[in-house]
Amino acid sequence: MTADIENELNTTYEARKIESETYKFWEDNNCFKADSNSDKEPYSIVIPPPNVTGVLHMGHALDETLQDILVRYNRMLQKETLWMPGCDHAGIATQNVVEKNLAKEGISRHDLGREKFLEKTWDWANQHKDRILEQCKLLGASFDMSRKRFTLDEGCSAAVKKVFVDLYNKGLIYKGSYIVNWCPRCQSAISDIETNYETEDGNLWEISYALKDDMGAIVIATTRPETMFGDVAIAVNPTDYKYKDLIGKMCVMPLTGRAIPIIADDYVDKSFGTGALKITPAHDPNDFEVGLRHNLPQIKVINECGCMMKNEYVPKELQGLTREEARKKTVELLELNQVLVKITPHVHNVGKCQRCNTTIEPLLSTQWFVKMEPLAKPAIEAVKNGTIKFIPERWEKNYLMWMENIRDWCISRQLWWGHQIPAYYHNETGEMIVALENPDPDNYTQDTDVLDTWFSSGLWPFETMGWPDTNHPDFKKFYPTSTLVTGFDIIFFWVARMITMGLEFTKKAPFSTVYIHGLIRDEHGQKMSKSKGNTIDPVDLIEKYGCDALRFTLTYLCTYGGQDIKISDEKFEFGRNFANKIWNASRFVLMNVENENSFDFDSIKSPSDLGDLTIADKWILNEFNETAKLINENLENYRIGEVAAILYDFFRSKYCDWYVELSKIEKNEKVLVYVLEGFLRLLHPIMPHITEAIWQKMPIKRNSVGILKAVYPKYQGSFEFKTDAKKMETVFETIKALRNVRAEFNIPLSSKIDIVIDKNEDLYSQIIPYLNRLAKVNDVKFEANSNIAQSAYCNVADTKITIPLKGLIDIELEIKRQNKKIEKLNNELKPLEARLNNEKFVNSAPKEVVEKAIAQKQELAAQIELINQTIKKLS
RNA sequence: GGGCGUUUAGCUCAGUUGGUAGAGCGCCUCCCUUACAAGGAGGAUGUCGGGAGUUCGAGCCUCUCAACGCCCACCA
Numbered sequence: 038m039t040a041d042i043e044n045e046l047n048t049t050y051e052a053r054k055i056e057s058e059t060y061k062f063w064e065d066n067n068c069f070k071a072d073s074n075s076d077k078e079p080y081s082i083v084i085p086p087p088n089v090t091g092v093l094h095m096g097h098a099l100d101e102t103l104q105d106i107l108v109r110y111n112r113m114l115q116k117e118t119l120w121m122p123g124c125d126h127a128g129i130a131t132q133n134v135v136e137k138n139l140a141k142e143g144i145s146r147h148d149l150g151r152e153k154f155l156e157k158t159w160d161w162a163n164q165h166k167d168r169i170l171e172q173c174k175l176l177g178a179s180f181d182m183s184r185k186r187f188t189l190d191e192g193c194s195a196a197v198k199k200v201f202v203d204l205y206n207k208g209l210i211y212k213g214s215y216i217v218n219w220c221p222r223c224q225s226a227i228s229d230i231e232t233n234y235e236t237e238d239g240n241l242w243e244i245s246y247a248l249k250d251d252m253g254a255i256v257i258a259t260t261r262p263e264t265m266f267g268d269v270a271i272a273v274n275p276t277d278y279k280y281k282d283l284i285g286k287m288c289v290m291p292l293t294g295r296a297i298p299i300i301a302d303d304y305v306d307k308s309f310g311t312g313a314l315k316i317t318p319a320h321d322p323n324d325f326e327v328g329l330r331h332n333l334p335q336i337k338v339i340n341e342c343g344c345m346m347k348n349e350y351v352p353k354e355l356q357g358l359t360r361e362e363a364r365k366k367t368v369e370l371l372e373l374n375q376v377l378v379k380i381t382p383h384v385h386n387v388g389k390c391q392r393c394n395t396t397i398e399p400l401l402s403t404q405w406f407v408k409m410e411p412l413a414k415p416a417i418e419a420v421k422n423g424t425i426k427f428i429p430e431r432w433e434k435n436y437l438m439w440m441e442n443i444r445d446w447c448i449s450r451q452l453w454w455g456h457q458i459p460a461y462y463h464n465e466t467g468e469m470i471v472a473l474e475n476p477d478p479d480n481y482t483q484d485t486d487v488l489d490t491w492f493s494s495g496l497w498p499f500e501t502m503g504w505p506d507t508n509h510p511d512f513k514k515f516y517p518t519s520t521l522v523t524g525f526d527i528i529f530f531w532v533a534r535m536i537t538m539g540l541e542f543t544k545k546a547p548f549s550t551v552y553i554h555g556l557i558r559d560e561h562g563q564k565m566s567k568s569k570g571n572t573i574d575p576v577d578l579i580e581k582y583g584c585d586a587l588r589f590t591l592t593y594l595c596t597y598g599g600q601d602i603k604i605s606d607e608k609f610e611f612g613r614n615f616a617n618k619i620w621n622a623s624r625f626v627l628m629n630v631e632n633e634n635s636f637d638f639d640s641i642k643s644p645s646d647l648g649d650l651t652i653a654d655k656w657i658l659n660e661f662n663e664t665a666k667l668i669n670e671n672l673e674n675y676r677i678g679e680v681a682a683i684l685y686d687f688f689r690s691k692y693c694d695w696y697v698e699l700s701k702i703e704k705n706e707k708v709l710v711y712v713l714e715g716f717l718r719l720l721h722p723i724m725p726h727i728t729e730a731i732w733q734k735m736p737i738k739r740n741s742v743g744i745l746k747a748v749y750p751k752y753q754g755s756f757e758f759k760t761d762a763k764k765m766e767t768v769f770e771t772i773k774a775l776r777n778v779r780a781e782f783n784i785p786l787s788s789k790i791d792i793v794i795d796k797n798e799d800l801y802s803q804i805i806p807y808l809n810r811l812a813k814v815n816d817v818k819f820e821a822n823s824n825i826a827q828s829a830y831c832n833v834a835d836t837k838i839t840i841p842l843k844g845l846i847d848i849e850l851e852i853k854r855q856n857k858k859i860e861k862l863n864n865e866l867k868p869l870e871a872r873l874n875n876e877k878f879v880n881s882a883p884k885e886v887v888e889k890a891i892a893q894k895q896e897l898a899a900q901i902e903l904i905n906q907t908i909k910k911l912s
Numbered sequence: 913g914g915g916c917g918u919u920u921a922g923c924u925c926a927g928u929u930g931g932u933a934g935a936g937c938g939c940c941u942c943c944c945u946u947a948c949a950a951g952g953a954g955g956a957u958g959u960c961g962g963g964a965g966u967u968c969g970a971g972c973c974u975c976u977c978a979a980c981g982c983c984c985a986c987c988a
Contacts, residue, residue: 048948259988309987386986611936614950625947780954877968886931
């Protein structure tokens with residue numbers, strides 16, 4: 038049977054082969070399917086739906102891995118677990134892609150018309166919809182593909198319509214003409230948070246406006262002279278003495294000669310520019326507000342394409358020019374007319390479209406809005422009272438600040454791809470009806486706008502569970518969901534909206550915990566982007582290192598604070614090496630235990646079920662038990678990076694380096710197998726494939742179809758062996774000390790050494806075989822006051838070990854070595870003594886801290902004393 | 913302008929109620945010891961960004977300064 042395992046299991050872990058086999062095994066056995074009729078406790082997560090345009094990137098890899106870890110952990114806690122997969126229709130992004138493809142054929146969407154265009158877009162979406170979720174399978178994602186959803190599918194569309202109509206009927210959705218962020222390229226309004234600001238070098242132009250019925254002029258400052266044709270007033274600060282007498286007077290606009298009033302408004306900053314400001318309500322959000330306050334007209338001079346309008350306000354020679362051309366030309370004309378007083382270079386922020394980076398035009402436009410303030414109130418409360426918890430906590434502040442200052446949300450988009458707004462207009466009268474269905478398709482026409490993509494994703498946790506049917510088994514069983522996992526970049530776009538919508542429509546928070554992780558960056562800390570060419574493709578990493586290696590490395594790099602994660606290709610060698618180590622240690626175990634499928638992990642309730650235990654057995658059982666405890670605690674608290682680190686340390690430094698080595702001397706097969714299986718179970722959520730593959734090959738009784746459904750190990754009181762564990766640590770110290778002597782004196786492993794031990798015979802006599810093998814010790818003698826010339830010495834706790842090294846030892850070197858040790862010990866001792874001599878410390882520090890310090894001091898002092906004696910003998 | 917984060921070994925970063933600093937990689941020495949060289953054994957390396965304070969005791973708490981980064985706001 039040993040030969041079988043050797044043949045069957047390669048010495049190197051072949052990740053890709055095993056991973057694809059394992060994933061297929063889970064799929065074939067329907068392992069990820071959630072049962073809404075189960076009476077087990079539910080645990081559910083909805084995936085942040087990736088864009089249908091998307092290709093798997095490292096951000097997904099991290100996000101999906103973390104979700105899968107939580108899902109798999111809870112599955113092993115024997116909960117009924119649902120991970121809901123799906124995609125987002127990604128309004129603008131998808132439409133852009135399809136339009137680009139059309140452009141290659143030389144046609145625009147308008148050539149096709151709405152219906153044909155949508156057909157094409159659906160074709161494209163259907164072709165690409167499954168791509169990214171299929172890629173997620175390479176990550177080992179254990180989501181329930183039978184429930185896969187799309188934000189534009191029938192169910193989601195029904196939910197969207199209902200939400201829209203309800204909000205409208207509650208007065209929380211309104212339509213109106215306001216200044217919005219308009220993208221001239223996308224030809225659509227976008228919301229405030231879809232607008233990013235970039236600093237740009239510009240100018241501050243000072244322009245002189247002559248007074249109408251008086252001598253003199255007023256000079257205003259502007260960064261956008263081309264908008265001046267839409268001016269309706271000049272504003273100054275009411276307390277500005279410079280302009281006190283001008284308030285209420287009229288002035289004449291240069292170039293067009295139109296007369297506008299000079300008004301006073303607090304908004305104007307006296308110290309900026311000239312202290313006088315032109316007011317253009319149709320093209321600047323602040324001016325828009327000023328205009329409303331003063332009941333001023335709104336004059337539109339730039340159109341939806343970003344070009345100067347052809348109307349009475351725009352001079353002939355400027356009509357039809359682009360914004361950029363118009364600016365140049367306007368400046369020229371102003372100069373020509375000698376009204377351009379000054380040009381100062383000025384750095385300012387310019388709004389850009391998040392999707393296409395085109396400069397945003399603030400534009401007066403009729404759009405649909407959601408009144409956010411009333412919706413935000415319960416969403417603020419839910420976080421403040423702890424119904425929803427953010428991890429790390431600091432994001433709560435961020436969320437609250439945004440929510441408390443929330444502004445209305447512009448939800449209409451002048452696109453075709455998306456949920457068309459359920460408002461219908463009478464063909465003759467124009468009367469508007471907002472309803473789930475068109476009341477009379479012959480006489481009413483539906484609003485042509487569609488909704489912001491984030492409107493439907495805001496409903497994701499409940500629209501995917503059958504809502505608005507609140508009796509749907511999924512809704513009843515799995516809503517609200519448990520944890521939401523995502524990056525901080527979409528807290529406002531997505532998380533905030535899910536919370537508001539969830540509370541408004543289901544009266545329940547859509548999840549109880551929001552787990553926010555950092556962003557993946559390249560090795561220099563730069564954001565990864567295709568344009569920078571610094572992306573790392575997770576699929577490549579999986580091919581090269583394996584999925585589990587990728588998952589483990591990413592997990593290991595997660596910090597509790599949710600810092601961004603810098604990665605480079607080579608970093609994943611870490612995970613690959615660990616996987617290989619697990620593979621080989623398991624090979625060893627499988628080759629060295631009886632191949633009967635009789636060992637039943639789940640039936641082991643006490644250490645006695647594992648037979649006679651040596652001190653080493655007790656030590657590893659104690660360590661494993663301790664590890665299980667820590668792992669559960671850390672998983673519960675989302676300290677997932679810590680989980681990876683603890684498992685790594687346990688397996689390598691404890692199980693492999695010591696216990697497996699010890700088992701080569703004297704083995705307890707049951708313990709060897711018990712701890713390996715327990716470890717595999719603990720690790721499974723992070724490295725699902727390798728743990729499953731090994732588990733399936735182990736000579737054990739399997740009580741579930743796969744390790745993925747096995748019971749997760751927990752701390753068990755009866756497995757605590759504190760005293761034995763401590764003793765074993767002493768043994769390890771001894772072996773290390775002896776190895777150290779070997780290294781320092783260059784004694785090869787082929788030369789065996791003898792040792793003389795001065796005390797602790799009880800313990801040491803038990804572990805002579807360990808010393809034989811692991812420190813290559815030949816003879817062990819016990820003698821209280823040995824005095825052997827030409828010896829090396831080491832001290833472990835209160836025990837002195839003499840290593841006679843006749844002929845091998847350089848006395849000078851040994852004295853040097855011992856002195857170095859004393860120096861080191863003294864450096865530790867000094868601060869300790871200082872503390873203990875400090876009365877205040879002794880009096881006010883907790884008893885156990887003082888006791889610990891005393892014990893440490895005594896131990897150090899004893900060691901120093903021993904070494905001093907040693908040196909005396911040597912010299 | 914407001915808020916947040918980061919600063920710890922050569923590099924990348926951990927460090928959970930304050931008890932006296934750790935890991936991985938890299939580096940140096942030795943070893944193919946029959947699971948694993950994607951491995952094993954041993955070793956070197958830190959005034960924990962600067963300053964002040966609270967405390968018996970500070971990487972951790974308070975204040976302050978500095979550098980870098982992010983988010984929000986959008987003064988024309």
